[in-house]
Amino acid sequence: MAFNGKFELESQENFEELMKSLGLSDEVIEKYKDQGKIIEIAQNGNTFQARYNYGSKVITNDLPFGQESEFVSFTGHRVKALAKLEGENKLVITMEGLTAAMELSGDKMIETLTNGVSTVKKIWKRI
Template identity: 75%
Template sequence: MAFNGKFELESQENFEQLMKGLGFSHDIIMKYKDISSIIEFVQNGNSFKFIYNFGSRVITNEFTIGQESEFVTFTGHRVKALAKLEGENKLVVTMQGLTAVMELNGDKMIETLSDGKVTFKKISKRI
């Protein structure tokens, strides 16, 4: 199953806890905790483009499976990351002490971000 399509945030768990654990300030956490988001995935073979829409802010990350790439986070920080596919519907990205997993499940995108202690979970629906 290709990672193509747009998904809108439905629910999320543990955002504040993970962001606190990563050292983000209360102001940053409050700024982003309830913001709605739409993510568009474009996959062409092993090449991917993710376009994140956070309100008026748009962030685009492009990468190729198995090659280190630079990602821009929702806060604007730049991090080096490495992505790999597990099967046809699961993408795993590792970056500076974090692991992000994006898994397609029917018309849902289930995303988790973990620092090994706290796991943030987000569920989005295909639109």
């Protein structure tokens, strides 16, 4: 899987807007908006693993492709999620109220988060 690797956040658009539309408080949004700048992605068989670094807090999620499993959000909330591959360069994770699509383009990963009301676009650079 070409997603294997470590990525650093290069830019993001509309993070605060999406978080507000999900009902998060201004305090929570402020706390997390500038964190989570490194993500490590790996595939182990039919399982996708994403390891997010939020400063002193690290969250690791293991999601088997095509099976509902538990996902821990950056706020620590546990939600049900479903991960699936679409072709070789696109990974889609669907959870209650939110869909995350990650697509590779050269040495960049474009991540789009949407809840049907607001959309965040994050650009990650492979490091």
